[in-house]
Amino acid sequence: HFNPKLCIYRIKQLQLKLGDKFKNVDDLEVAPNSNGDKIACKVSKLNVSTEVVTSNSVVLNWSPFSHYDTRTLLGYVVYYLEAPFKNVSLYDGRDACGGDGWKTDDVESTETTTVDLVAILTGLKPYTQYAYYVKTYTMASESNGAQSDINYFFTMPGTPSPPQNLHVSSNTADSITIEWLPPAEPNGQISQYIIKYTSINISGESLLKRDYCQNSPDTKDLSESYISVKEHIKYDNDKKENCNCTAQPEKKQSKIKDEQQIQTMIEFENNLQNILYVKTINAKNDNVTKRKREVTNYDPSAEFPNSTDPKTKISLDVDKNMENENMKIVYVDSNQLSYTLNENLTHYTTYNIELYVCRQRVKNENTESNKIISNCSVQKAMTTVKTSPKESADRIDPSTIKADRTNTTNPNSIKISWKEPEGSNGPIVSYHLEYKKVGDHLNLNPPVVCITTQQYQQSDFSHTLSNVAPGNYSFRLRATSLAGNGEYTPYNYFEIEEVPSITTGQLMLIILMVIGIICAVIVLIFFVLHRYYKKKLAATTLFVTCNPDYISCEYQADEWEIPRDDVEVLEPLGRGSFGMVYRGNWKKKDNEIIPCAIKTVTENNNITVRHDFLSEANVMKEFCTTHVVRLYGVVSQGQPAYVLMELMTQGDLKTYLLKHRPEMATDPSLKPPTLKDTLRMAIEIADGMSYLSFKKYVHRDLAARNCMVSEHNIVKVGDFGLTRDIYQTDYYRKDSEGMMPIRWMAPESLKSGLFTCFSDVWSYGVVLWEMVTLAAQPYRGEVDKNVISYVSSGGIMEKPDNCPDILYDCMKLCWRFKASERPTFAEIVKMFLACARPDFAKMSFYHNELQSETQRLDASENGITETESSERERKQIERDQITAVLENQAHFWGGSSLPVERLAPKANLEEDDDDDEDSDNELQQSHIENFVCKRPPNGYMSIHNGNGINTTIC
Numbered sequence: 013h014f015n016p017k018l019c020i021y022r023i024k025q026l027q028l029k030l031g032d033k034f035k036n037v038d039d040l041e042v043a044p045n046s047n048g049d050k051i052a053c054k055v056s057k058l059n060v061s062t063e064v065v066t067s068n069s070v071v072l073n074w075s076p077f078s079h080y081d082t083r084t085l086l087g088y089v090v091y092y093l094e095a096p097f098k099n100v101s102l103y104d105g106r107d108a109c110g111g112d113g114w115k116t117d118d119v120e121s122t123e124t125t126t127v128d129l130v131a132i133l134t135g136l137k138p139y140t141q142y143a144y145y146v147k148t149y150t151m152a153s154e155s156n157g158a159q160s161d162i163n164y165f166f167t168m169p170g171t172p173s174p175p176q177n178l179h180v181s182s183n184t185a186d187s188i189t190i191e192w193l194p195p196a197e198p199n200g201q202i203s204q205y206i207i208k209y210t211s212i213n214i215s216g217e218s219l220l221k222r223d224y225c226q227n228s229p230d231t232k233d234l235s236e237s238y239i240s241v242k243e244h245i246k247y248d249n250d251k252k253e254n255c256n257c258t259a260q261p262e263k264k265q266s267k268i269k270d271e272q273q274i275q276t277m278i279e280f281e282n283n284l285q286n287i288l289y290v291k292t293i294n295a296k297n298d299n300v301t302k303r304k305r306e307v308t309n310y311d312p313s314a315e316f317p318n319s320t321d322p323k324t325k326i327s328l329d330v331d332k333n334m335e336n337e338n339m340k341i342v343y344v345d346s347n348q349l350s351y352t353l354n355e356n357l358t359h360y361t362t363y364n365i366e367l368y369v370c371r372q373r374v375k376n377e378n379t380e381s382n383k384i385i386s387n388c389s390v391q392k393a394m395t396t397v398k399t400s401p402k403e404s405a406d407r408i409d410p411s412t413i414k415a416d417r418t419n420t421t422n423p424n425s426i427k428i429s430w431k432e433p434e435g436s437n438g439p440i441v442s443y444h445l446e447y448k449k450v451g452d453h454l455n456l457n458p459p460v461v462c463i464t465t466q467q468y469q470q471s472d473f474s475h476t477l478s479n480v481a482p483g484n485y486s487f488r489l490r491a492t493s494l495a496g497n498g499e500y501t502p503y504n505y506f507e508i509e510e511v512p513s514i515t516t517g518q519l520m521l522i523i524l525m526v527i528g529i530i531c532a533v534i535v536l537i538f539f540v541l542h543r544y545y546k547k548k549l550a551a552t553t554l555f556v557t558c559n560p561d562y563i564s565c566e567y568q569a570d571e572w573e574i575p576r577d578d579v580e581v582l583e584p585l586g587r588g589s590f591g592m593v594y595r596g597n598w599k600k601k602d603n604e605i606i607p608c609a610i611k612t613v614t615e616n617n618n619i620t621v622r623h624d625f626l627s628e629a630n631v632m633k634e635f636c637t638t639h640v641v642r643l644y645g646v647v648s649q650g651q652p653a654y655v656l657m658e659l660m661t662q663g664d665l666k667t668y669l670l671k672h673r674p675e676m677a678t679d680p681s682l683k684p685p686t687l688k689d690t691l692r693m694a695i696e697i698a699d700g701m702s703y704l705s706f707k708k709y710v711h712r713d714l715a716a717r718n719c720m721v722s723e724h725n726i727v728k729v730g731d732f733g734l735t736r737d738i739y740q741t742d743y744y745r746k747d748s749e750g751m752m753p754i755r756w757m758a759p760e761s762l763k764s765g766l767f768t769c770f771s772d773v774w775s776y777g778v779v780l781w782e783m784v785t786l787a788a789q790p791y792r793g794e795v796d797k798n799v800i801s802y803v804s805s806g807g808i809m810e811k812p813d814n815c816p817d818i819l820y821d822c823m824k825l826c827w828r829f830k831a832s833e834r835p836t837f838a839e840i841v842k843m844f845l846a847c848a849r850p851d852f853a854k855m856s857f858y859h860n861e862l863q864s865e866t867q868r869l870d871a872s873e874n875g876i877t878e879t880e881s882s883e884r885e886r887k888q889i890e891r892d893q894i895t896a897v898l899e900n901q902a903h904f905w906g907g908s909s910l911p912v913e914r915l916a917p918k919a920n921l922e923e924d925d926d927d928d929e930d931s932d933n934e935l936q937q938s939h940i941e942n943f944v945c946k947r948p949p950n951g952y953m954s955i956h957n958g959n960g961i962n963t964t965i966c
Contacts, residue, residue, distance in 0.1 A: 014046045019053030058160040060146045063130070067138035067170035067199065067385050076125040077148050077158040084154040088119040088146055090131045095143035098164050102145075118149070138170025138199035168377055169200030171386045172369050178393035185359035185402040191350045192367055192393065200371030200387070202346040209353060211338040212362040212396070214439060214494075224441040225462035229494045359402035360437035360495050367393040401437040406491045406498025408433055408443075413489060415506040422478055426506050429474035430489060437495035440465055444497070445475060447487035450505065451586070454670075482510035483587065516618045567626040567648050572633060574598065574645035579654055581610055590614070590625045591652070598644055598656055608644050611655040622653060629655045634707065638855040639700030641720055641730025660720035660728065665693070665779075668721045669787035687816055690783050691847035693727045694819070697779060698844065700729035702837035703857040705769040712767045714775035715756050716782040754799055755790040760831055763804050770831035776840070777826025780819055784812045838862060 015023075023042055027034050056077065064071040072090060079085045091114040093100070105113035119131045136142065143164050148157040176193040183189070190207060344351050357363075370388040377385070412431035417423075432440055442465060448458035463475050486503040580597040587593065588611055596610040613625040632643035632655075647654035662668050670676055672684050685693070697719055704711055711718075711729070720728050758774035760766040778790050790809060791799045808827040811820045822843065828834050835843070841858045853859040 016046070018047050020044050020047050021053060023047060054156045056156075056158040058146050058148075058158045060144075060160040060163060062163075062165045065165055065168060067168040068136045069132060069134045070136065070142070070165055070167065072131040072133065072144070072146065073128050074146055074160065075128055076122060078125055079150075079156065081154075082121070082123060084151045085121050085148060086151065087121045087149045088129065088131075089149050090117040090119060090133065090144060090146050091115070092117070092133060092142050092144035094137070095141050095164060098141075098143070100143040100162055102162070136167050138167050138197075139201075141166045168385070169371055169374055169387065170197075172199045172202070172371050172389045173197040174389045174391040174393045175205065175367050175369050176393070178365070178367055178395055180365050180395050180397040182397050182399045185400045185405075186354060186357045188353040188357065188363060188365070188397055188399065189350065190353065190365060190367070193349065195369050195389065198369070198371060200374075203370050203372045204346055205344040205348070205351075206368040206370060206388070207342040207344060207351060207353070208366040208368070209340055209342075210364045211358065212364055213338070214362075219439050219441055220464075220466045222441075223464055224492065225464055229441055229492065229496065357399055359399055359405060359435075360493070362396055362398045364396050365394065401493075401495035402435075404499060406433050406436045406440070406493045406495070408489050408491055408498070408501050410501045410504070413501060413504055415487070415504060417506075424480050424482070424508055425476055425478045426480060426485075426508065427474055427476045428487065428489075428506075429472070431473070433491050433498070436491065436498075437493045440491050440493050442492045443468060443475075444490050444492065445477075445487060446489075446500070447477065447485050450484040450486050480508050482508045510614065519618055519620065567623060569646075569648055572629070572643070572645045573649070574647050574654075574656060576647050576650055576654070579610065579647060579656065585609065590617070590621065595659065596656070606644065607659045608656045609659045611657065612652045615652050625653060625655070632657070635703075637700065637703040637857045637861075639696050639726070639728050639857065640703055641728050658722075658728075658730075660730075661723040662721035662725070664717050665719040665721055665727060666716040666782065666787045669716065669783065673786050684786060685783070688847060689725075690819065691844050692849060693783060694780055694822075695841055695844040695848050695852070696727045697729060698776065698837050698840040699852075699856045699858050701772060701776060702841055702862060704729065705772070705837055706857070706862060710767050710769060711772050711775075712761075713753055713756070714772050714779060715753060716779055716787055719779070754796045757803070758831065759804050759806070759829060762800050768831060769836070770834045773826050773834045773837065773840075774831075776837070777823040778809075780823050780826070781809055781812065784815045784819055788812075
């Protein structure tokens, strides 16, 4: 009962197959009225054919069903579904609720039977086989109907969708690897892939608007796609179990799943719209049919030429606005899902990558109804990628670098020109020029000048360094592109010669004017003082004039003069305050060859500089001891003048200590000095300073840089006037004063400008600290102004690491705040006698001249009374002058029995070595006006001011 779609004849057929047991079945058991009452059980055959087949539609045609009563025929129903194989039956996929998977399309019946019926099925998938049949739709009570057999048709190919999962990477400077997956909807048999790549050029004019010296280039990739690609191929190298091929597929699979989910959602929305929103299409005639509409984004605007051969290259109809000479096209077989571009690529260049897919054409595809269908994807997969930078592409050609001074008006400037690198990693945005003095190994951060490309081009492809101090310089260049900094070029060299700021004529005129003004002032002062003191001065007042016989100030050759032919000048050792210093040989009269250091003065210097140069030699003539650098002689005849001095092959003590540092030693045999070596050097320096103090010379600049080391590691005090140019950073220029070695100065020298032998003892303690720390900078980490405040308030340096107590105890004695509590150099020599060389007693000043003089004084005092001894001591104190330098003026005290303290004429003792010519004139003026101090000539004492000039004052 109640099987409305089961015909009664089907039940009777089953009854016959079951046999006699079910033969006698009455109407109560099988009701004819409730079985098959809603289906046509008397079915005729309909002949249905396909008229037109396109990629997404088909036109079906059949003759109307002839029925005795057209009122019971309500219409026709077209059933169709996708059928990969031709084995579909009416009941495939039928479920308990009556669903069977067939899609339907209703077609209204017509009153006439002479016109064939037409059904248009749309929304079909391209290149897909469908099964279909047509069935009449009658009233429920009607038992007659018609139905066609199950037939099949194949839709035409359509436009393929773009390839999926496009990934691009560039691991080298001249290759790009492209990977992809087939399209989600190939809509046909894939024949080939088409890759189009175009380089994206960056305008150089736009780069000039940015100052890349202030804002360095951003080396990030220019496209998000390129960044995603880099992240795509990135993997964890820190874990040993990971390899290059594990991380990449996982990311690929996850991305594929995401795209599949998105595609599923799109299809669901399309199906939902197709089900809910159905539009009625009115035909031209009265035959109206119903169909379902599917939403599609098909765009047939672009056409591709016909091609059925998969090997045939298909030319893309590219937009003319995109056409340029940089565009290149590559064709890839359908069985490949990756391709590596390695031809015609430029390093560090951004490329636009476009990927198309094409299918094969089939027979009868170019029909009138299907001609607008393209066999290549209209939409494209697109991304951008930048090739890797090329090593050494940004290197400047060293052969194009030139340093020229001919085109510069400033004598202290140099013009450096070079050519831009060819084939750089993108446009060059800036250049860096690094330069430093030759031999300046302590300068770890030489100055670097940044030059933008715009400045470089506007300066005629060059750059000019201005206000460069005289000396030999090395420099190198590097270019900076968008890929970052390139490599530095090898070092090139240039020299800035020292040029006098004024001519000799101008200098003489200035000297004459200054002398005239000074003479006028002196005459005026003398006249005023003469009138004022005329009645007060006693008859015993002694007026002394200097140089009464008007002896010429020109250097006079003496027994120290050496013939020029006996001097052989060899290789240069460095540059001093007056000129170059060379290694040389001196051939004595007995043909003995003595190695020596030859100091020279530049030939283009004026007479005053030459006089100052030879005056320095006069100072050295008075020194004759083992531990002070000796003078061999002077060559004053001819040009240039030479001063021959003892050759110290191992240079200054500071350089010697630096070379013996473990981290700086290039020779494994160079070991840091032992305690015994340090004490030996300390006693040798103390012996040399003991000699200077005995000679009444105050050094004022005792430091490791001013102590020299001989071939046999004997340390001597000397190298006067040479080291200040080399170790410029060890000096500090106070306001309105010269360069001062702040970190080596005693508290009284910093506060009051007072320099005595005891201030040299303080400096000696700093030298000991330098030897223990292997030439570290005193008060390291503090600026000079803080050092002045710290030392003036009684502060001293802490004990260095691993410093022996014997050395630090001596340092603390030398650093006592009160000068009178510090030991003398003779006492320091006595303190370290046990550590001296075996031959120290034979060559030292302490064991020879000093002890002899002491014994002589002791013998002479044995025959005098205590009163006479006190009087002699008082007179000795009066003879020992105290010299001070306050505000660049010499300040003297002459003892209790002499006139009150007065200001001597200004003698600039603290200026740089370059100003020696001025200080010499001032010192000469001091001699001329020495009568102001009211001291006889034999009351003069000599002070060595650290620049090699012996200053004689009253």
